[in-house]
Amino acid sequence: MLMKRLSLALVPAVLVCAAAPALAANLKDIFRAARLHDMGYRQAGASYREARTLGPEARSAFLPHISAQANTTYNDLTSSILGGEAGFIFPSGHFTFNANGYGISVTETLLDIRALYAWRAVGATIHAAHQRYALAQSNLVLTVSAQYFAFLLARDDLRLRRAEERALRAEYQSALRSFHLGRAPITDANEARARYEAVRAATLAARNAVRLARARIERMTGRPADHLWPLNLHHPLLRPHAGTLVTDEARALRDNLVLRSARFEARAAAQSAHAAFAAHYPTISAQAGYSYNRADNGEFGFGTVLRDKTIGLYLTLPIYQGGELSAKSAHASAAAFQAHVAALRVERRVQFDVRQAFFNVRNDYREIAALAAAKKAARVALASERLGMRVGVRNNVDVLRAEQAYYRSRRDFARATYDYLLSRLELKAAVSHLTAGDIAELNALLQPPGAPYAPSHGHRPPRRMLRP
The missing domain is CATH 2.20.200 (Outer membrane efflux proteins (OEP))
Structure with missing residues (x-):
């Protein structure tokens, strides 16, 4: 009976906790939560700490033991002397x-030449592990930003789909009234209904896309993702940096973390091959x-x-150990050559990734300007079609087409904005690496949920475009 009363007393508290809204989170909050929850990032840190322990072990070969x-x-002890002479003194x-x-x-x-090369190999291994640790953070920045913007894009798409659904429902009802009044044929009402039903289906798909995007963020952070800060489209977007493709490729060959890690791994393999061959030395x-x-x-x-x-x-001085030293030396040499080829392959891939990211940034920035103009033109065209329908020179089908074109331009503009921000991150990741400072830079473009939200208006088309 006592347990039943306690259970009934706890029910209001549980309901209050369940009804409490989740705290609003911005991009920095999501990144901090992902850095604590992401197993890939934590594993890279553990691997780096493990690699650092190899340094004292290799250095111990040169210190006194x-x-x-x-x-x-x-x-x-029992001692018996057998066969001894009579004068035996023991x-x-x-x-x-x-x-x-x-x-x-x-x-x-x-x-010990072998120990010297082994120590150099361990040093290169530690540097490679450090590059992989920094690369894990860079990848986490890119992943968090991509998942965050994917959720915002899905949410914007859902809101625009709902607005389009309401508009097309009103158009369908207007076409139906016009048909009953004898001012429009039944075909206009049927087409309006078909377009309205198609938008309803697209709205359901958009709602499911929002759920999936939210689930991905929750899996990445281990916390609810219900009230994320939206992107402030009134804020002017960051311009592409004024560098050239040749400069970015040269920087990538020097600073790209994937390439640096591969080169350190190749250096470690080469030093290990020298150490295996030096086992023949005295x-x-x-x-x-x-x-x-x-x-x-x-x-x-x-x-x-x-x-x-x-x-x-x-x-x-080792003279002959059954061919063991020669076999180990041959194996280490083959591994060093394989690591060298892998580093060359990574170098070519990095060059291609930089070129692709560079062109994506330039193209996305220009696409935003074109879509901003297209959105404005679609809004003007919609107003013209509605005016033409009131004066009798346009019909309901023309208004429906203009309505859908207008909402499609708004969705394309939002998508291009998110694509441009991600393209900037991808270019910097391809050239060097991403840090928490890049998260802070993107976070400045967000606005609190209580601020006026305008997913379809706001960004002014850039007046001056940078030359690629």
């Missing part, structure tokens, strides 16, 4: 005694040691105390 040892033993018998000792040794490598080391051993008794009836001090040079 100091070891100490100690021992103590209890001995129970007695036979049963002895129990303790023996103990300690020692310390220091070894310093003076020459190694020289110096060693010094001190040891103390004491035994209270022994098999000859007396104890001993031994102190030993040593210092010397040691040279080791």
